[in-house]
Amino acid sequence: MINRRNTLAALLFGALASVLSFQSPASADVVIKHAAGETSIPDSPKRVVVFDLATLDNMNRLKIDNIVGVPEGIKPKYLEQYNDAKYTKVGTLFEPNYETVASLRPDLIIIAGRSAPKFNDLAKIAPTIDLSVNNNHYLADVDRNVTILGQIFNKQKEATDEIDSLNKKLEGSRKLAADKGTGLLVLTTGGKISAFGPGSRFGLLHSGFGVKPANDKLEVGNHGQMISPExxxxxxxxxxxxxxxxxxxxxxxxxxxxxxxxxxINKTKAAENKHIVYLDPQNWYLIGGGLSGLHETADQLDDVFSKAK
Known part of the structure; x- marks a missing residue:
């Protein structure tokens, strides 16, 4: 029932958008290629609604504060300022509140990942771009997304500097991890354990941070492969x-x-050598391809690998 209401709201406010004369593709200044295609948007949009925490992280890092709407819910400490009432809450990462979004009269909406399925509905309200990343070329997509933000908001130099800084950081992390042995990444929830390997949503541990996979034949599904202590x-x-x-x-x-x-588990080499590492859950599960989150992860892994015997 909620989904039906939201869909109807999207249609209603899609019509309202045209009545209120939102920026039309014909008068836009920039054409952006993104995960869902191409979208014409106004140059340096002034009212932006963001439905992706990685994008929020990247915009914050680039000091872009044209944001009027953000998703409700938990955010890491470095994004806590977006809990302030000055940023209208526009629904969750999964379910936009279309009426609220339309009332903000945005000239750009940015989605990714969890919000990506709502592209068509949101695009009826205002120009929308999808900055989802592909697990098979994760870091390249992170670079692309930062570059896109730099292009849209005239922050090209800042975007290039951030990309160079991240790539240099990750290069150092890969060197540290190179001779540290194999790793297995698991996610726990509700008393269950899932494993994620290369090519999965958390495969960046291997492709980006250079950890050798302990098992390279794990199922590559969005929810990983259910496993046991055995x-x-x-x-x-x-x-x-x-x-x-x-x-x-x-x-x-x-x-x-x-x-x-x-x-x-206590019989494993990882446990015996005190090599069980609890990754920052918000950076990995909620943020993903955000610059601050990736830097924090690199710092954590560099620290544990530097201290490893």
Missing amino acids: FILETNPDWLFVIDRDAAIGREGESAAKLLDNAL
């Missing part, structure tokens, strides 16, 4: 990297540390 022992990684999803979204439940304090 599987972790059989895989026996040198390092076990953990994302606590429940902690990321503020859900109560058994912590990842408690769940993984298991007799079988």
Whole structure:
């Protein structure tokens, strides 16, 4: 019923958008190629609605503050300012409030990932671009997205500097990881464990940060491959990297540390050598391809690998 109401709202305010004379493609100054195609947008849009936390991170990093609407929900500390009432809450990452979005009269809407399926409905309200990343060329898409933001908001130099800084940082991280052995990344939620390998949504651990996969035949699905403590022992990684999803979204439940304090897991090389690393759950689960999140992850991995024996 809620979805139907939202769809009807999208149609209604799509019509309202044309009545209120939102920027039309014919008078736009910039054509942007993005994950969902091409969109004509006004040069240096002044009223932007953002439905993606990685984009919010990147815009914050580039000091772009043309934002009038953001999704509600948990945000990492470096994005807490967007909880302020000056930024209208426009629904969740999954479900836009179309009426609220239209009332803001945006001249640009940015979506990605969780909000990507709403592209067509949001595009009826205002020019919309999709900055989703592809797991098979994740970092290239991060670079593309930062470049796009620099182009749209006349921050080309800042965007280039940020891309260069990140790539230099990751190059150093890969060198540190090169001789540190194998790693397995798991996500815990609701007392269950899933593993993610190369090519998955968290495959950046391997492709970006240079950790050798302990198992390169894991299912590449959005939710990973369900596994057991026995599987972790059989895989026996040198390092076990953990994302606590429940902690990321503020859900109560058994912590990842408690769940993984298991007799079988404690027999692994990772446990015996104190190489179980709890990754920042918000950076990995909520943010993904954001500059600040990637820098923080690089700092964490550099620290643990530098101290490793």
